[in-house]
Amino acid sequence: MKYTKITAELLDLIKTAVGADSVFTDEESLSIYCHDETEDLKYYPEVVVKPRDTESVSALLKLCNQYVIPVTPRGGGTGLSGAALPIYGGVLLSMERFKKILSIDTENLQAVVEPGVITQEFMDAVMEKGLLYPIDPSSKGSCFIGGNVAHGSGGPRVVKYGTIREYILNLEVVLPTGEIIWTGANTLKYASGYNLTQLMIGSEGTLAVVTKIVTKLIPRSEQNVLMLASFAENEQACAAVSAIFRAEVIPSALEFMERKGVEWVIKYDDIKFDLKDGINAFLLIEFDGNDMDSIFKDCEKVNEVLEAFGCTDVLFADTAQQKEELWRMRRVMPESVKSNSIYKEEDTVVPRAALPKLINGIKEIGSRYGFESVCYGHAGDGNLHVNIIKAGMSDEAWHNKLKDGIAEIFELTTALGGTISGEHGIGLVQKDFMSIKYSEVHLNLMRGIKNVFDPSGILNPGKIF
Amino acid sequence: MKYTKITAELLDLIKTAVGADSVFTDEESLSIYCHDETEDLKYYPEVVVKPRDTESVSALLKLCNQYVIPVTPRGGGTGLSGAALPIYGGVLLSMERFKKILSIDTENLQAVVEPGVITQEFMDAVMEKGLLYPIDPSSKGSCFIGGNVAHGSGGPRVVKYGTIREYILNLEVVLPTGEIIWTGANTLKYASGYNLTQLMIGSEGTLAVVTKIVTKLIPRSEQNVLMLASFAENEQACAAVSAIFRAEVIPSALEFMERKGVEWVIKYDDIKFDLKDGINAFLLIEFDGNDMDSIFKDCEKVNEVLEAFGCTDVLFADTAQQKEELWRMRRVMPESVKSNSIYKEEDTVVPRAALPKLINGIKEIGSRYGFESVCYGHAGDGNLHVNIIKAGMSDEAWHNKLKDGIAEIFELTTALGGTISGEHGIGLVQKDFMSIKYSEVHLNLMRGIKNVFDPSGILNPGKIF
Secondary structure (H helix, E strand, O other): OOOOOOOHHHHHHHHHHHOHHHEEOOHHHHHHOOOOOOOOOOOOOOEEEOOOOHHHHHHHHHHHHHHOOOEEEEOOOOOOOOOOOOOOOOEEEEOOOOOOEEEEEOOOOEEEEOOOOEHHHHHHHHHHOOEEOOOOOOOOOOOEHHHHHHHOOOOOOHHHHOOHHHOEEEEEEEOOOOOEEEOOOOOOOOOOOOOHHHHHOOOOOOOOEEEEEEEEOEEOOOEEEEEEEEEOOHHHHHHHHHHHHHOOOOOOEEEEEEHHHHHHHHHHOOOOOOOOOOOOEEEEEEEEEOOHHHHHHHHHHHHHHHHHOOOOEEEEOOOHHHHHHHHHHHHOHHHHHHHHOOEEEEEEEOOHHHHHHHHHHHHHHHHHHOOEEEEEEEHHHOEEEEEEEOOOOOHHHHHHHHHHHHHHHHHHHHHOOOEOEOOOOOOOOOHHHHHHHOOHHHHHHHHHHHHHHOOOOOEOOOOOO | OOOOOOOHHHHHHHHHHHOHHHEEOOHHHHHHOOOOOOOOOOOOOOEEEOOOOHHHHHHHHHHHHHHOOOEEEEOOOOOOOOOOOOOOOOEEEEOOOOOOEEEEEOOOOEEEEOOOOEHHHHHHHHHHOOEEOOOOOOOOOOOEHHHHHHHOOOOOOHHHHOOHHHOEEEEEEEOOOOOEEEOOOOOOOOOOOOOHHHHHOOOOOOOOEEEEEEEEOEEOOOEEEEEEEEEOOHHHHHHHHHHHHHOOOOOOEEEEEEHHHHHHHHHHOOOOOOOOOOOOEEEEEEEEEOOHHHHHHHHHHHHHHHHHOOOOEEEEOOOHHHHHHHHHHHHOHHHHHHHHOOEEEEEEEOOHHHHHHHHHHHHHHHHHHOOEEEEEEEHHHOEEEEEEEOOOOOHHHHHHHHHHHHHHHHHHHHHOOOEOEOOOOOOOOOHHHHHHHOOHHHHHHHHHHHHHHOOOOOEOOOOOO
C-alpha cells in the first residue's frame, strides 16, 4: 500500500495545519465516521478532521498531498454507495462545520451556501424568501448539500425541475494539491472553456473538496395536488409512466412503489394505510403550479391515462396532512426495508419507456438467483431503486453468487440504454460493475482526469474505479 | 511548429482512410472553409474532409494522430469565436454529411440525431411529432446541432427551458486517438462516474469529434404571447429584467435590444417598425404555455413591473405574422450590424441583476477608448452581446488599443460574478482574455484534461487556451 500511516508527528502537523480543536482521534469519533448508510460496511479512519474554513481544508490537503495520506471527504453520511467510507484509513474530512447559508440573493435568484448545510434547512430558508430550491432527496432531513453535489443528487422532483446539475452555478473547491479555485461563474450560461463545475458534480469527492456552492433558485409554486394510483400489476404501473408524458403533462413528481415496500412501511412506521387485496403497485403523482384550474386539467389528462393502463383506484390527498402521510410512506421506504432485512440497494436507471422491461427483468433475474426484491423510486425519470432482500438466501449465496445476479441487472439496464446508477453514485460498492457499462478506453479517460486533479491519488482513493 | 504538413503521400493515406470522394483540395473548397462568421478572419486548411460515417472519422483521426496532423472540426460555420478556423492548416473536418435524424422516440421523449443536422430542421421535425426541442440560437436556420453541442449553445428560450446542457443525454464521440465511445447513457439522470457528456458540451471540438447526439425532448406549449416594451433609457430596461423574475413569472424569452440595433435592422432589412423619438431600449418578452388565462395572468404581472421601471409603451403582437416580424428584428440584428460596419462581438454574461451595471460600464469603457457599441441579447439570462463598432476609430486604435478596452469589459463581467462568454465560446478570438477569468492553476487543469483526451494535440489546436 502506497499510503503513509499517520504517526504522532504527522498528527501534530495536522493539528498545526487545521487547529487542534478540529482534530479527533478518540474511539467514539472514529466509530461514528467509520460507516455511512451503505449496507453494514465499516472502515475506520485514523483521524477525523472537522475544519471550519476553506483555508484549513487547503492546509490539510497540502499536508496530506506532501505526505501521501489518504483523505476521504464526508457530508451527512447518508450515502448508499460507500463513497464516504475511508477504506484506506487516513483522514476522514467531515464538512459538518461548513454550515452557513452565506446569502440568499432575491435579486438574482441565487444563493451561496456552505457544503455542510442540511438540504432541508437550505430548502426551508429559501422557501421563507418565497423561492424554491427543488432538489430534495429522500434523505433531505439529514444529508448535506455538499454530498448532494458530490453525487449529482436527484430526488422526486427531478422529473419536472431537473437534477442538481441544473441548479449548481459555481463552486469554490480546494484541489488535492491545496490550491483554491472557483470552478465557474455565477451565471445561468457559461461557454468559457471546459465546464469544471459540471465535472465536479457527481465526482464523489475524488477530484476536489467543495467549500462553497452557488445555486440557482426559482419561483415557488403555490399550489399542488397529490394522488396515489393503484394497480394490480407492476408492469401496468410502469407502462403508465411514459404514457403520462405522452399526454403532454409534466408532473412535479411521479414515484413508483411496489406492494411489498408499502407493507414494510406499515410494519415499520406508524403510517395508517388501507392496503387492499389484489393491489400490487402504486404510482404517487404530484402536480404543482400557481393555477388550480390548470393543475386540474393536467389531473384529468392523467386520469384518462391511468384508466387506460388498468388503474383500479385513484386516491386524492385532500389535506396537507394526507399529502405528508403519502410522501412519508415513500420517503421511509428505504429505512423500512433496511429495518426488516439485510439488503443491498441498486440504483437502476433506464429510458422511462423501458421501465416495464426493467422491472420484469429484475424479477426474472431474482427468480433465477433466488433473491427477492422490493422496487420503488423515481419512475418519471426511469430511475428504480432495487432493494435486494437477503431473506431466505444462504450466506454463501448472498456473499458469492449474488454479485453475478447484480451484474445481470446492470447488463440489463445497460442494454436498455440506461446505466448503473442514476443518483446514488458508484462509490465503493458499484465500482466492480463499471466495466459492464464502460470500455477500458472510457475508464482510462476518467482515470486520466482523476490524475490531472490529484496526481498523488490522495483524495477519496478506491472509489468509482 | 510541431505539426506535419500534408504531403502527396499523406493525402493518399487520407483518401484511403475516408474514401477519395470525401477529400477536397480544390481552391474553392479551401476558400469556403477558411472562415466562419468571426469578424473577417481567414485561415486556409490544407485539405477539407467530409466523411459520411463514424468509422471514417475514426480512421481519419487515427491517421492524423499518428502523423501529428492538425484536425479542425466544423459544423455549420456560423461560429462567432473562430473555433472552426484551421489556424494551423491541416485537415478541416466538415461534419456536413452527418445530416440524418436517426430517430424521434415519442415513447421516451428522446431523439437521436447526427451532428450535421441544421438546428431548425431538427426543431421542425420534432415539432411535427408534437414535441419541443427548445435550443434555438439566432443562427438556427444554418447552424448545426453538433456546433451547438460544441459551444454549449443557448438562444432566447434558455431563460425558461435551460441551455443545451439540459437536453443532451448522451454522445457518440470519436477520440483524437480514433477510439469510439458513448459518453453517457440515454437517461435523464446519471451518477455513474465522471460526466463526460457534460465535459464534451462547450469543449469546442478540442476533446473529441461528436458523431451522434441523443437529446431530451419535452411537450410543446400550444400558446404564446409576445410583447415589446419600450424604454427611454438602457438602464431602466436592464433594471426591469431581474424585477420581472422577482414577480414570480418566468417568461419563455426576455430579450434586450438597444435603439441603434433596431435602427440598423430597419436600414438593412425590410422590416417595418415605427421607431419613436425618445425610445432608446426595448425588451422583447414572450410567455408560453397551454392555458391562455394563465399566460394573461403572467402578462399582467409583468405589465406592472414594466410600468414601475418607466416603460412608456407595450406593444402586443396580435398575429403570427407580427410575432415573426418582432422575432426577426431581433434575429437579424447581428447581420445588420455586420453589414453596416466592421465590428467585433463580445458575449458578456453576468448575474441578471448586474445588467444595469454591465451596460453602463460598457458605455463608459467605450467612451474612454473611443468606440461605439450596440448591445442586445438574452437579458433574462444576464447575457448581453456587445457589438463593438469600428465607425470612426483609426485602424491603429482598432487593431492595437481596442484590445485593452475589451479586456476592461471582461474585467468588469468577472468582477460582477460573470464570465467572458455565455454561449459563443472562447475559440480563437477570446483566448487571450482567459487569464482575466482564470488563474494559471485553473487553466492548467483545463490543459491537463485536454492532454488526457488528445496527447498529440491534434484536435482543434490553438483554441480555448
